Amino acid sequence: MSETLRLGVNIDHVATxxxxxxxxxxxxxxxxxxxxxxxxxxxxxHLREDRRHISDQDIERLSEQIDLPLxxxxxxxxxxxxxxxxxxxxxxxxxxxxxxxxxxxxxxDAHGGANHLRRYVDTLGQAGIRVSLFVDPExxxxxxxxxxxxxxxxxxxxxxxxxxxxxxxxxxxxxxxxAALAEGMGLECHAGHGLSYDNVSPVAAIPNLRExxxxxxxxxxxxxxxxxxxxxxxxxxxxxxxxxASGSRSA
Ligand code: PXP
Numbered sequence: 001m002s003e004t005l006r007l008g009v010n011i012d013h014v015a016t017x018x019x020x021x022x023x024x025x026x027x028x029x030x031x032x033x034x035x036x037x038x039x040x041x042x043x044x045x046h047l048r049e050d051r052r053h054i055s056d057q058d059i060e061r062l063s064e065q066i067d068l069p070l071x072x073x074x075x076x077x078x079x080x081x082x083x084x085x086x087x088x089x090x091x092x093x094x095x096x097x098x099x100x101x102x103x104x105x106x107x108x109d110a111h112g113g114a115n116h117l118r119r120y121v122d123t124l125g126q127a128g129i130r131v132s133l134f135v136d137p138e139x140x141x142x143x144x145x146x147x148x149x150x151x152x153x154x155x156x157x158x159x160x161x162x163x164x165x166x167x168x169x170x171x172x173x174x175x176x177x178x179a180a181l182a183e184g185m186g187l188e189c190h191a192g193h194g195l196s197y198d199n200v201s202p203v204a205a206i207p208n209l210r211e212x213x214x215x216x217x218x219x220x221x222x223x224x225x226x227x228x229x230x231x232x233x234x235x236x237x238x239x240x241x242x243x244x245a246s247g248s249r250s251a
Contacts, residue, residue: 006041010215038231046073107136110144137178161194205245
Protein backbone atom coordinates (compact mmCIF):
# COMPACT_ATOMS: atom_id res chain seq x y z
CA MET A 1 0.00 0.00 0.00
CA SER A 2 1.27 3.48 -0.86
CA GLU A 3 2.03 5.90 1.94
CA THR A 4 -0.64 8.37 2.96
CA LEU A 5 -0.85 11.62 1.10
CA ARG A 6 -0.34 14.73 3.23
CA LEU A 7 -2.49 17.81 2.75
CA GLY A 8 -0.81 21.20 3.08
CA VAL A 9 -3.36 24.00 3.35
CA ASN A 10 -2.30 27.28 1.78
CA ILE A 11 -3.80 30.19 3.75
CA ASP A 12 -2.59 33.07 1.52
CA HIS A 13 -6.04 34.09 0.43
CA VAL A 14 -7.36 34.56 3.94
CA ALA A 15 -4.75 37.32 4.04
CA THR A 16 -5.90 38.56 0.61
CA UNK A 17 -9.39 39.17 2.02
CA UNK A 18 -8.01 40.73 5.21
CA UNK A 19 -5.80 43.08 3.22
CA UNK A 20 -8.73 44.22 1.08
CA UNK A 21 -9.92 46.11 4.19
CA UNK A 22 -6.60 46.80 5.83
CA UNK A 23 -7.83 45.52 9.18
CA UNK A 24 -7.05 42.38 11.22
CA UNK A 25 -10.02 40.26 10.12
CA UNK A 26 -10.02 37.54 8.80
CA UNK A 27 -6.86 36.37 10.52
CA UNK A 28 -4.79 33.77 8.58
CA UNK A 29 -3.39 32.40 11.85
CA UNK A 30 -6.92 31.59 13.02
CA UNK A 31 -7.43 29.85 9.67
CA UNK A 32 -4.21 27.86 10.21
CA UNK A 33 -5.48 26.76 13.63
CA UNK A 34 -8.78 25.66 12.12
CA UNK A 35 -6.94 23.84 9.32
CA UNK A 36 -4.95 21.92 11.94
CA UNK A 37 -8.14 20.92 13.72
CA UNK A 38 -9.77 19.88 10.43
CA UNK A 39 -6.95 17.46 9.62
CA UNK A 40 -4.40 19.43 7.59
CA UNK A 41 -0.88 18.02 7.82
CA UNK A 42 0.87 21.31 7.22
CA UNK A 43 0.37 25.01 6.59
CA UNK A 44 1.70 26.67 3.46
CA UNK A 45 2.16 30.42 3.10
CA HIS A 46 3.76 32.44 0.33
CA LEU A 47 5.51 35.61 1.44
CA ARG A 48 5.55 37.54 -1.81
CA GLU A 49 8.00 40.28 -2.56
CA ASP A 50 5.13 42.79 -2.86
CA ARG A 51 3.41 41.46 0.34
CA ARG A 52 0.08 41.36 -1.46
CA HIS A 53 -1.34 38.80 0.99
CA ILE A 54 0.84 37.18 3.66
CA SER A 55 2.86 39.68 5.71
CA ASP A 56 6.14 39.37 7.58
CA GLN A 57 4.18 39.42 10.82
CA ASP A 58 1.99 36.54 9.62
CA ILE A 59 5.11 34.43 9.08
CA GLU A 60 6.36 35.35 12.54
CA ARG A 61 3.02 34.44 14.15
CA LEU A 62 2.68 31.21 12.15
CA SER A 63 6.16 30.18 13.26
CA GLU A 64 5.45 30.96 16.91
CA GLN A 65 1.83 29.92 17.31
CA ILE A 66 1.13 27.00 14.97
CA ASP A 67 2.39 23.52 15.74
CA LEU A 68 1.93 22.08 12.25
CA PRO A 69 4.95 22.09 9.93
CA LEU A 70 5.19 25.41 8.06
CA UNK A 71 6.02 25.34 4.37
CA UNK A 72 7.25 28.81 3.41
CA UNK A 73 6.92 29.52 -0.29
CA UNK A 74 9.55 32.03 -1.34
CA UNK A 75 11.32 33.50 -4.31
CA UNK A 76 15.07 32.95 -4.54
CA UNK A 77 16.05 36.41 -3.32
CA UNK A 78 18.43 37.57 -0.61
CA UNK A 79 15.58 39.18 1.33
CA UNK A 80 13.49 35.97 1.44
CA UNK A 81 16.52 33.88 2.32
CA UNK A 82 17.20 36.10 5.33
CA UNK A 83 13.56 35.77 6.46
CA UNK A 84 13.63 31.98 6.07
CA UNK A 85 16.85 31.76 8.07
CA UNK A 86 15.35 33.92 10.80
CA UNK A 87 12.20 31.77 11.22
CA UNK A 88 13.56 28.38 10.18
CA UNK A 89 10.30 26.89 8.84
CA UNK A 90 10.06 23.12 8.46
CA UNK A 91 10.24 23.53 4.67
CA UNK A 92 10.91 26.20 2.07
CA UNK A 93 9.47 25.82 -1.40
CA UNK A 94 11.32 27.97 -3.90
CA UNK A 95 8.91 29.38 -6.48
CA UNK A 96 9.37 31.70 -9.46
CA UNK A 97 7.90 35.13 -8.85
CA UNK A 98 6.93 37.87 -11.23
CA UNK A 99 5.46 41.03 -9.77
CA UNK A 100 2.63 41.41 -12.25
CA UNK A 101 1.39 37.82 -12.26
CA UNK A 102 -1.91 37.02 -10.52
CA UNK A 103 -0.59 33.74 -9.15
CA UNK A 104 2.50 31.56 -9.63
CA UNK A 105 2.39 31.00 -13.37
CA UNK A 106 4.54 28.07 -14.37
CA UNK A 107 7.32 26.31 -12.55
CA UNK A 108 10.80 27.39 -11.60
CA ASP A 109 13.49 26.97 -14.25
CA ALA A 110 15.76 24.83 -12.08
CA HIS A 111 17.74 23.79 -15.15
CA GLY A 112 18.40 27.25 -16.63
CA GLY A 113 18.65 28.95 -13.23
CA ALA A 114 20.83 26.39 -11.49
CA ASN A 115 23.75 28.76 -10.94
CA HIS A 116 21.52 31.26 -9.17
CA LEU A 117 19.56 28.64 -7.20
CA ARG A 118 22.52 26.63 -5.87
CA ARG A 119 23.38 29.06 -3.07
CA TYR A 120 19.74 29.15 -1.89
CA VAL A 121 19.33 25.37 -1.88
CA ASP A 122 22.64 24.93 -0.05
CA THR A 123 22.09 27.65 2.55
CA LEU A 124 18.52 26.62 3.38
CA GLY A 125 19.52 22.95 3.56
CA GLN A 126 22.46 23.72 5.86
CA ALA A 127 20.03 25.54 8.17
CA GLY A 128 17.98 22.34 8.47
CA ILE A 129 15.13 23.59 6.27
CA ARG A 130 13.72 21.01 3.86
CA VAL A 131 14.06 22.56 0.41
CA SER A 132 11.52 21.98 -2.30
CA LEU A 133 11.60 23.32 -5.86
CA PHE A 134 8.27 24.14 -7.55
CA VAL A 135 8.80 22.86 -11.08
CA ASP A 136 6.83 21.86 -14.16
CA PRO A 137 6.51 18.08 -14.60
CA GLU A 138 9.47 17.83 -16.96
CA UNK A 139 12.42 15.41 -16.66
CA UNK A 140 14.95 18.18 -17.33
CA UNK A 141 13.69 20.08 -14.26
CA UNK A 142 13.73 17.00 -12.03
CA UNK A 143 17.28 16.19 -13.09
CA UNK A 144 18.29 19.77 -12.30
CA UNK A 145 16.66 19.56 -8.85
CA UNK A 146 18.58 16.36 -8.17
CA UNK A 147 21.88 17.93 -9.27
CA UNK A 148 21.18 20.93 -7.04
CA UNK A 149 20.70 18.62 -4.06
CA UNK A 150 17.09 19.61 -3.29
CA UNK A 151 15.42 16.75 -1.39
CA UNK A 152 11.91 17.63 -2.59
CA UNK A 153 10.19 18.76 -5.79
CA UNK A 154 6.65 20.09 -6.02
CA UNK A 155 5.06 19.51 -9.41
CA UNK A 156 3.06 22.45 -10.78
CA UNK A 157 -0.41 21.08 -11.53
CA UNK A 158 -1.64 24.26 -13.24
CA UNK A 159 -1.54 22.84 -16.79
CA UNK A 160 -3.57 19.84 -15.61
CA UNK A 161 -6.07 21.98 -13.70
CA UNK A 162 -6.53 24.42 -16.60
CA UNK A 163 -6.58 21.78 -19.36
CA UNK A 164 -9.46 21.57 -21.83
CA UNK A 165 -11.61 18.40 -21.64
CA UNK A 166 -9.64 16.85 -24.53
CA UNK A 167 -6.18 17.31 -23.02
CA UNK A 168 -6.43 16.80 -19.26
CA UNK A 169 -5.48 13.13 -19.57
CA UNK A 170 -2.29 14.08 -21.37
CA UNK A 171 -1.49 16.53 -18.57
CA UNK A 172 -2.31 13.91 -15.94
CA UNK A 173 0.03 11.48 -17.66
CA UNK A 174 2.81 14.08 -17.56
CA UNK A 175 2.28 14.43 -13.81
CA UNK A 176 2.20 10.67 -13.33
CA UNK A 177 5.40 10.12 -15.31
CA UNK A 178 7.19 12.99 -13.55
CA ALA A 179 6.16 11.76 -10.08
CA ALA A 180 7.40 8.24 -10.85
CA LEU A 181 10.65 9.60 -12.25
CA ALA A 182 11.18 11.88 -9.25
CA GLU A 183 10.63 9.07 -6.77
CA GLY A 184 12.93 6.81 -8.77
CA MET A 185 15.63 9.48 -8.48
CA GLY A 186 15.17 9.59 -4.71
CA LEU A 187 13.34 12.92 -4.66
CA GLU A 188 10.27 13.34 -2.45
CA CYS A 189 7.48 14.47 -4.73
CA HIS A 190 4.67 16.93 -3.93
CA ALA A 191 2.14 18.63 -6.20
CA GLY A 192 -0.13 21.63 -6.19
CA HIS A 193 -1.85 24.54 -7.91
CA GLY A 194 -5.43 24.85 -9.07
CA LEU A 195 -6.63 21.68 -7.34
CA SER A 196 -10.32 21.44 -6.43
CA TYR A 197 -12.97 18.86 -5.47
CA ASP A 198 -13.48 18.22 -9.20
CA ASN A 199 -9.92 17.51 -10.22
CA VAL A 200 -8.06 16.35 -7.10
CA SER A 201 -8.86 12.62 -7.22
CA PRO A 202 -6.76 11.57 -10.26
CA VAL A 203 -3.79 13.48 -8.83
CA ALA A 204 -4.26 12.02 -5.34
CA ALA A 205 -4.25 8.56 -6.91
CA ILE A 206 -0.67 8.99 -8.18
CA PRO A 207 1.18 6.66 -5.79
CA ASN A 208 4.53 8.48 -5.94
CA LEU A 209 3.14 11.73 -4.51
CA ARG A 210 3.58 12.41 -0.80
CA GLU A 211 1.89 15.80 -0.39
CA UNK A 212 -0.61 18.11 -2.07
CA UNK A 213 -0.66 21.84 -1.36
CA UNK A 214 -4.05 23.42 -1.89
CA UNK A 215 -5.15 26.99 -1.23
CA UNK A 216 -7.38 29.09 -3.44
CA UNK A 217 -10.16 26.57 -3.87
CA UNK A 218 -10.35 25.71 -0.17
CA UNK A 219 -10.49 29.33 0.96
CA UNK A 220 -13.07 30.13 -1.72
CA UNK A 221 -15.17 27.13 -0.75
CA UNK A 222 -14.93 28.11 2.92
CA UNK A 223 -17.10 31.15 2.11
CA UNK A 224 -19.99 28.83 1.33
CA UNK A 225 -19.61 25.96 3.76
CA UNK A 226 -16.85 26.84 6.22
CA UNK A 227 -13.14 26.07 6.22
CA UNK A 228 -13.46 23.04 8.45
CA UNK A 229 -15.92 21.35 6.12
CA UNK A 230 -13.95 22.29 2.96
CA UNK A 231 -10.74 20.77 4.35
CA UNK A 232 -12.47 17.65 5.62
CA UNK A 233 -14.13 17.07 2.25
CA UNK A 234 -10.85 17.57 0.37
CA UNK A 235 -9.08 15.22 2.79
CA UNK A 236 -11.73 12.59 2.29
CA UNK A 237 -11.57 12.84 -1.53
CA UNK A 238 -7.79 12.47 -1.36
CA UNK A 239 -7.97 9.49 1.00
CA UNK A 240 -10.66 7.78 -1.09
CA UNK A 241 -8.73 8.21 -4.36
CA UNK A 242 -5.59 6.93 -2.68
CA UNK A 243 -7.31 3.89 -1.19
CA UNK A 244 -9.05 3.00 -4.47
CA ALA A 245 -5.85 3.32 -6.48
CA SER A 246 -3.94 1.23 -3.98
CA GLY A 247 -6.72 -1.41 -3.99
CA SER A 248 -6.80 -1.65 -7.77
CA ARG A 249 -3.01 -2.03 -7.95
CA SER A 250 -3.00 -4.91 -5.47
CA ALA A 251 -6.10 -6.65 -7.00
N1 PXP B 1 1.95 25.12 -4.42
C1 PXP B 1 2.65 26.22 -4.73
C2 PXP B 1 4.13 26.12 -4.84
C3 PXP B 1 2.01 27.47 -4.94
O1 PXP B 1 2.73 28.55 -5.26
C4 PXP B 1 0.61 27.54 -4.74
C5 PXP B 1 -0.09 28.84 -4.85
O2 PXP B 1 0.06 29.36 -6.07
C6 PXP B 1 -0.08 26.36 -4.41
C7 PXP B 1 0.61 25.17 -4.26
C8 PXP B 1 -1.56 26.36 -4.20
O3 PXP B 1 -2.23 26.70 -5.36
P1 PXP B 1 -3.78 27.01 -5.28
O4 PXP B 1 -3.94 28.24 -4.46
O5 PXP B 1 -4.18 27.20 -6.71
O6 PXP B 1 -4.46 25.83 -4.64
